[in-house]
Amino acid sequence: MKKLRVIQYATGGAGRQAIRGIAAHPQLELVGLLVHDKAKVGRDAGELAGIAPLGVSATDDVEAILKLDADCVAYMALWNDVDLVCRILESGKNVVTTAGLLYPKFFGQELVDRLEASCRIGGTSVHGTGINPGFSGEVLPLTLSVLNRRIERIFVQEFADYRTYDSPEVNHGLLGFGRPVDEVLANKHPNFDLAMQFFHQSIAMVADGLGVALQRIEQTVDYGITPGGAKIASGPIPPGTIGGMKVRFSGIVAGQPLILIELTWVAAYDLGPGWPGPDDASNDTQWSVTIEGDPSLRCTFEQSSSFERADHRESHTEPAMICTAQHAINAIPYVCTAAPGIRTFLDLPLMAGRPNWN
Numbered sequence: 001m002k003k004l005r006v007i008q009y010a011t012g013g014a015g016r017q018a019i020r021g022i023a024a025h026p027q028l029e030l031v032g033l034l035v036h037d038k039a040k041v042g043r044d045a046g047e048l049a050g051i052a053p054l055g056v057s058a059t060d061d062v063e064a065i066l067k068l069d070a071d072c073v074a075y076m077a078l079w080n081d082v083d084l085v086c087r088i089l090e091s092g093k094n095v096v097t098t099a100g101l102l103y104p105k106f107f108g109q110e111l112v113d114r115l116e117a118s119c120r121i122g123g124t125s126v127h128g129t130g131i132n133p134g135f136s137g138e139v140l141p142l143t144l145s146v147l148n149r150r151i152e153r154i155f156v157q158e159f160a161d162y163r164t165y166d167s168p169e170v171n172h173g174l175l176g177f178g179r180p181v182d183e184v185l186a187n188k189h190p191n192f193d194l195a196m197q198f199f200h201q202s203i204a205m206v207a208d209g210l211g212v213a214l215q216r217i218e219q220t221v222d223y224g225i226t227p228g229g230a231k232i233a234s235g236p237i238p239p240g241t242i243g244g245m246k247v248r249f250s251g252i253v254a255g256q257p258l259i260l261i262e263l264t265w266v267a268a269y270d271l272g273p274g275w276p277g278p279d280d281a282s283n284d285t286q287w288s289v290t291i292e293g294d295p296s297l298r299c300t301f302e303q304s305s306s307f308e309r310a311d312h313r314e315s316h317t318e319p320a321m322i323c324t325a326q327h328a329i330n331a332i333p334y335v336c337t338a339a340p341g342i343r344t345f346l347d348l349p350l351m352a353g354r355p356n357w358n
């Protein structure tokens with residue numbers, strides 16, 4: 001069987017796991033690697049991902065990547081560059097991405113038309129995915145909802161421990177961990193709203209999946225201040241700065257909150273009442289979806305390096321980054337065979353991973 005030729009874009013937390021995932025997938029072959037960081041140019045993809053060399057060197061030459069013969073680009077750069085996504089699509093390569101574009105319809109017809117036009121030119125498809133958004137906020141609630149006779153409310157909760165998430169740009173720049181709350185509020189990161197809209201896209205997709213008309217999305221952000229401070233993988237969290245945040249989104253349908261998402265992101269465990277305490281630090285990152293209705297359903301979903309093996313590693317981030325990347329990597333064969341266009345979870349068939357015993 002001819003393998004699908006894949007180019008990886010970016011080698012951050014998700015990108016490094018994606019390279020491992022492509023190397024392990026029986027239907028995929030890594031043929032190119034695009035990086036942003038000039039220091040990584042020329043280095044082997046396997047080496048950057050912490051596995052054996054794969055014989056593919058990193059480049060920052062976008063034009064060379066666009067000319068390369070490949071079936072798909074796994075786009076996992078920090079920010080989504082729609083111009084670049086369109087050029088990749090027009091060059092005849094499908095795109096799977098964790099960097100947004102989960103439900104382009106949310107952003108309006110102009111973006112949809114632009115992406116669809118590029119897909120038509122290249123005969124390609126684009127699919128946005130991840131663990132949340134991508135799985136916990138869309139696939140899981142929509143899948144559960146098929147068991148319901150009546151749905152009053154869908155409540156998606158994410159609890160994420162950021163202590164081992166090694167992304168200074170995201171933790172300290174985008175979210176504001178380790179910075180005084182007044183300073184963060186006065187200097188909102190230019191991509192903060194866009195990052196929050198990742199989750200607005202989830203709500204819009206779930207509403208369309210349920211066949212209901214979404215009226216609006218309400219959003220609140222609360223910060224938790226750490227009195228003692230902390231030292232996390234991405235840098236220091238000084239005492240008196242932001243050590244946690246809670247973001248709540250509420251999708252209003254027929255005047256009522258129907259689809260709710262609550263994100264609790266913590267980098268310290270001394271934030272006080274209403275926040276996870278020191279005893280919760282071992283709970284690791286997890287998600288739950290509750291559907292209040294007839295019947296009421298709840299699914300809690302955990303991830304770990306293992307629930308059985310003795311060599312189980314304590315990590316709050318690595319399994320989540322594997323899930324994030326792998327949802328995109330496992331989608332590649334489905335996206336490459338889909339009809340050209342924007343292909344969301346509402347368009348693609350039920351997707352599955354591939355057992356790999358190597």
Ligand SMILES: NC(=O)c1ccc[n+]([C@@H]2O[C@H](COP(=O)([O-])OP(=O)(O)OC[C@H]3O[C@@H](n4cnc5c(N)ncnc54)[C@H](OP(=O)(O)O)[C@@H]3O)[C@@H](O)[C@H]2O)c1
Nearest residue numbers: 010011012013014035036037077078098099130131132167
């Ligand atoms: N949906 C989900 O569940 C989910 C979960 C986690 C993350 N994400 C998203 O996935 C993407 C990657 O996340 P991550 O955790 O891997 O982030 P990360 O660890 O911060 O890495 C992002 C990578 O992007 C590249 N980069 C840095 N600055 C850039 C710039 N200005 N323009 C273009 N590329 C740049 C770098 O790649 P090189 O080092 O190779 O140069 C960097 O390593 C982000 O968009 C993030 O929001 C989604």
